[in-house]
Amino acid sequence: MCSNVSSITLQSWRERPPSSYSIKVKNLSQLEISTLHSDGKYQSRRFSSGEYKWRLIIYPIGNEKDNGSGFISMYVEIDSTSLTSTTPTEVYADLRFFVFSKKENKYFTNQDVESRPFNSLRTMWGLPQVLALGKFNDRENGYLFDGDQCEFGVDITVVPPPTKWEILSFDEDLPYPKFSWTVKNFSDIKENPHTSDSFSNGGRKWVPKLYPKGYSSPHGKWLSIFLYLADGENKEDKNIYVEADVKVEDPRGSNHLIRNLYCWFEDQGWGYGWDHYVSIAELRKSYLDKEDTLKVKIEFKVVSATKYSAFT
Template identity: 60%
Template sequence: MGSCSEASPILKNWREHPPSSYSLKIQNFSQLENSTAFSDHKYQSRIFSSGGYNWTLIVYPKGNIKDNGNGFISMCVKIDSKSFMESTPQTEVFAELRFFVYNKKENKYFTIQDVEVKQFNALKMVRGLLQVLPYDTFINPENGYIFEGGECEFGVDVIVVPPGLTNWEILSFNEKLPCPKFSWPLKNFSTLKEDVYTSNIFSMGGKQWVVKLYPKGTSEAAGKWLSIYVNLVDSETLKPDEKIFKQAHVRVLDPLGSKHFASQTNRWHKESCMSWGWDEFLSLAELRKTYLDKEDTLNVEVEFEVVSVTKYSPII
């Protein structure tokens, strides 16, 4: 059947909100003590439902003596044995347990919680805490747990949790890209007439990308600046809560040496922001002066350093 005996760490605090699973109000605590002498020194509540299972709250007014609870208030919950009938596929139930003792003086609930999720099965049907409160502390009316001639209140939250992990995500950062660079030569740059040019699609970090280049600048930088953006392609549809991080260097290459013009982008791409770049990447005056080769070709390079990959649990 199991017992209240536990060895894992516990948390203690106060809260105003009453227990959500079950509350047991006693109008005369001394009479409860007397009556439990004839029921194995414990009081067992009626059945209540939580998380799809039936439970009972067990209170030991003078402690569960058999399990070293002497001198304390002991509290446990017991799962209904019908949960483990042979016809039921479920063979174990996991639950978080929080026990409550109302304090009239504080007008709050003393709350004590086992930090471990507890497993209930056919051999362990009772779980709880042996030492909720010292009996002497509880019984002293000056402390607020006993009030108005012997009234008191106990309670419990039973929060049933799945036996395994059901919702998860794994975020990794791919820093060892096999071919981290993408090169894009734009020939006859000085005679380009379109407002925007789009590179071929290239794959990087398991995603597909394109570079968009505005040879005369976007509307915000028209006529003075080269504008460049690195975009996820339209087919890379992101869910509303999905995001991808990229770290990359975008360069306009120096045809005569190694003084390339470069900027770095560190950006999370989301459904609402599939594109990121610069309206004012490089002035057209500087570009014409330094970065066109003898054949009037502008060489653009994108070098990726990091691309994130996230795996998600299936969404029902």
């Protein structure tokens, strides 16, 4: 048995005993002799942690097959039958191994920083170099106490499968990207803002608004144009990204006025656009036809979409 994967570990001391399993050895020398007849290892009885069955495996003089010579090697093995009877059939777990020091009255801990995947093909993970034998066997360090006693342990924290997620995409191939709005009798409009009917694009409904008297100053000299999400279109707390061209058409030729919109719609009721899209003087000169009609077109380039888990 070997891990065959290099590990980065964190070493520390802890007063609290192991929470998953502990093995207290009354006679270490005899344990070492016994492991000569079991491929160098001692296997604990099965125990439960995180709804699965496990064994703690100790190599008291090191697992040579896993670069553990000169160290205490420790592993955990999941009972494969508990994998086949549960869903999912792959389990990720965080592992922390312990060796007690009576001198410190604490547990030396060596923790694998990576969560390890246990499955039917790979049932065992661990650390081949938990504690150097030189330190362990030096009685001044307190790992051996009361004659020939010692204690080992493990914490196994099963990592739950992801249940909260989202997938963000940016749709650049919109089926009907253009919206046209013809505003008749512009000079007679009293309301500020003047609102279009809603239209659909990118899976959302949108509402463009004109402010003939300006957005920030009701009697200003500018035409303001903003794009809003329709009411109720952002109940799910999504951020929606939009790239669009907003065009005021020149009725006499091709000198259209185009501005580019790049924005994230984050909150219900917020619009994005321009307070000073074009001056009213320039609008009357160049962009109203003889019937006092204004034509606005919006062409969507990109609209984001978010899929998410049912529970967030």
